[in-house]
Amino acid sequence: MAARSGMNTSGQAGSDAPKVKLTKESFQQGLRIFRFTLPYRTKFIIGTVLLTLSSASTMAFPWLIGKLADAASNNPVLLPNGRAVSINQIALGFGVLILLQGLFSFGRIWFFTQVSEFTVRDIRQALYRKFVKLPIPYFEKNRVGAITSRITSDVGIIQDSFSLTLAELFRQVTTLLAGVVFIMIVSVKLSMFMLLTFPPIVVLAMVFGRKIRGLAKTTQDELAKTNVIVEETLQGINTVKAFTNEQFETQRYTSSLTNTVRAALKSNLYRGGFVSFVIIGLFGGIVLVLWRAATLVQAGQMTIGDLTQFALYTMFIGASVAGLGELYGKVQSTLGASERILEMLDEPTEPTHQPGAQPVQLQGNIEYEHVQFRYPTRPDLAVLNDISFGIQAGEKIALVGPSGAGKSTIVQLLMQFYELSSGQILVDGRDIRHYDLTELRRHIGIVPQETILFGGSIRENIAYGKVTAPDEEIIEAARKANAWQFISSFPEGLDTLVGERGIKLSGGQRQRIAIARAILKNPAILILDEATSSLDSESEKLVQSAMDELMQNRTSIIIAHRLSTIRKVDKILVIDGGRIVEQGTHDELAQFDNGLYANLLKLQFELT
Numbered sequence: 001m002a003a004r005s006g007m008n009t010s011g012q013a014g015s016d017a018p019k020v021k022l023t024k025e026s027f028q029q030g031l032r033i034f035r036f037t038l039p040y041r042t043k044f045i046i047g048t049v050l051l052t053l054s055s056a057s058t059m060a061f062p063w064l065i066g067k068l069a070d071a072a073s074n075n076p077v078l079l080p081n082g083r084a085v086s087i088n089q090i091a092l093g094f095g096v097l098i099l100l101q102g103l104f105s106f107g108r109i110w111f112f113t114q115v116s117e118f119t120v121r122d123i124r125q126a127l128y129r130k131f132v133k134l135p136i137p138y139f140e141k142n143r144v145g146a147i148t149s150r151i152t153s154d155v156g157i158i159q160d161s162f163s164l165t166l167a168e169l170f171r172q173v174t175t176l177l178a179g180v181v182f183i184m185i186v187s188v189k190l191s192m193f194m195l196l197t198f199p200p201i202v203v204l205a206m207v208f209g210r211k212i213r214g215l216a217k218t219t220q221d222e223l224a225k226t227n228v229i230v231e232e233t234l235q236g237i238n239t240v241k242a243f244t245n246e247q248f249e250t251q252r253y254t255s256s257l258t259n260t261v262r263a264a265l266k267s268n269l270y271r272g273g274f275v276s277f278v279i280i281g282l283f284g285g286i287v288l289v290l291w292r293a294a295t296l297v298q299a300g301q302m303t304i305g306d307l308t309q310f311a312l313y314t315m316f317i318g319a320s321v322a323g324l325g326e327l328y329g330k331v332q333s334t335l336g337a338s339e340r341i342l343e344m345l346d347e348p349t350e351p352t353h354q355p356g357a358q359p360v361q362l363q364g365n366i367e368y369e370h371v372q373f374r375y376p377t378r379p380d381l382a383v384l385n386d387i388s389f390g391i392q393a394g395e396k397i398a399l400v401g402p403s404g405a406g407k408s409t410i411v412q413l414l415m416q417f418y419e420l421s422s423g424q425i426l427v428d429g430r431d432i433r434h435y436d437l438t439e440l441r442r443h444i445g446i447v448p449q450e451t452i453l454f455g456g457s458i459r460e461n462i463a464y465g466k467v468t469a470p471d472e473e474i475i476e477a478a479r480k481a482n483a484w485q486f487i488s489s490f491p492e493g494l495d496t497l498v499g500e501r502g503i504k505l506s507g508g509q510r511q512r513i514a515i516a517r518a519i520l521k522n523p524a525i526l527i528l529d530e531a532t533s534s535l536d537s538e539s540e541k542l543v544q545s546a547m548d549e550l551m552q553n554r555t556s557i558i559i560a561h562r563l564s565t566i567r568k569v570d571k572i573l574v575i576d577g578g579r580i581v582e583q584g585t586h587d588e589l590a591q592f593d594n595g596l597y598a599n600l601l602k603l604q605f606e607l608t
């Protein structure tokens with residue numbers, strides 16, 4: 001009965017849900033999740049009252065059945081005022097009780113569902129708001145799957161517990177307590193006998209349950225491993241095919257599946273043992289108690305009605321003890337889930353969208369002063385060493401150098417995606433750390449190497465640069481980006497869907513969408529990360545002229561892979577091993593015979 005959930009290989013919630021030990025601290029921590037329920041407390045209270053009423057009416061069943069049995073076996077049932085109650089009257093009372101029970105149950109479900117749906121919505125919202133504001137290093141330190149499971153499976157567990165677990169827990173505890181009180185009222189002798197029989201069985205069952213929980217966790221871990229394989233293969237399906245490793249991957253998946261099945265079988269072997277133990281132990285106990293009861297009835301110390309009541313209450317108690325064992329596991333996962341959710345909600349965020357931030361206007365002067373940098377995930381590697389350079393507003397500079405030299409890192413630091421290890425970056429003479437982050441980023445536009453298009457229309461994708469832009473502005477930007485030509489050739493124009501559910505755009509088209517996006521954003525500072533994959537010369541020309549249009553009157557930093565595109569820039573910085581090794585115009589650098597730039601030029605010339 002304990003930990004039945006999560007035992008099989010259905011892969012339902014719980015696979016990524018390590019449980020926590022039930023301690024006072026974990027309990028108090030977990031309870032903090034209730035702050036999300038506070039706005040709905042009235043509904044919660046009504047639900048709880050209805051739940052209490054429905055539990056109470058359930059507890060009245062055995063009582064009435066006992067009375068019916070007494071009335072049927074000619075033991076008159078007397079009211080406090082001495083009047084006898086007929087069988088019909090008892091049955092009528094029963095009918096009313098059942099009706100009420102139905103109503104209470106309906107109301108309880110309705111109110112608790114509302115509380116759980118609204119609470120869960122609020123938790124998801126809070127988590128999402130948190131996700132998008134977490135700093136970049138957070139996403140490098142944590143796997144995407146682990147982060148998303150906070151908002152999916154962990155929240156799912158909380159939802160279950162608000163809609164089911166909590167109510168069940170309440171019901172079982174009250175049933176247990178009330179049940180014990182009722183059997184004591186019916187017969188103290190028999191109750192004592194029963195209480196001596198059952199607790200030892202329950203204790204044994206709990207020990208058994210703990211073992212099963214451990215095995216169930218192993219099963220879940222194995223299952224998680226198989227899922228990782230599926231995920232990896234699907235994400236890298238091109239690589240799998242290109243390396244003709246379909247069979248290798250299938251083999252890998254199969255052997256992982258075998259492990260899962262083995263673990264599942266083992267845990268279910270114990271579960272089977274557990275169930276038969278419960279049947280034999282628990283029901284054996286019941287038989288023992290019934291036997292004792294029968295002797296009491298024979299001796300005239302109990303009526304048949306009393307016996308009926310006693311038996312039924314005992315079953316209620318048994319069921320609630322068993323139910324509690326199962327709930328124990330659920331409470332543990334709930335606490336675990338809420339702990340992980342709260343942990344994430346406590347993560348420090350980037351200081352974006354501060355209230356009352358003053359809008360800033362930027363000229364676009366940039367100064368890097370002795371910038372040193374290490375990635376937080378790789379503190380042993382100095383990626384940038386003593387980088388110093390300046391760009392006047394409106395100037396264009398290019399960063400060139402071998403792969404891994406640190407070019408992208410230099411521009412990421414301007415966006416404040418990471419904190420510098422030392423040195424500073426000034427924009428218009430002011431340290432970027434002293435700007436409001438949102439205001440600073442608002443003035444920086446980026447055309448990345450790989451354009452990410454969001455699923456949706458072309459309109460939405462261009463408007464990502466300025467979500468409030470009217471159609472005329474979007475079209476104007478698309479025109480300037482040399483994108484309007486192909487967009488208007490689509491039957492649905494701006495409404496054409498792209499991405500997963502829509503058409504696939506070519507590399508050059510995607511870049512021009514990215515350029516249109518940047519044009520719409522109209523930033524003072526522009527970062528162009530040239531695509532490494534080359535386009536055909538027609539598209540190349542279109543993209544290049546769109547870029548030229550975009551760069552006009554803006555401070556531009558170009559991460560260049562093709563040297564042909566940067567002859568006209570004001571300054572070229574040659575980066576190697578995280579340092580600036582040469583700087584100057586194209587003509588100046590080309591003259592250094594043994595210079596890195598001259599060599600790169602030669603190489604590219606030979607290649608073409």
Ligand SMILES: Nc1ncnc2c1ncn2[C@@H]1O[C@H](COP(=O)(O)OP(=O)(O)OP(=O)(O)O)[C@@H](O)[C@H]1O
Nearest residue numbers: 140375377378383402403404405406407408409410
């Ligand atoms: N997010 C990251 N976490 C840890 N290390 C990183 C990260 N991004 C880049 N690096 C490392 O930092 C160094 C510089 O990388 P960077 O991407 O800046 O080079 P690049 O000159 O832009 O290269 P490319 O031309 O290939 O894009 C490399 O050694 C790289 O492995």
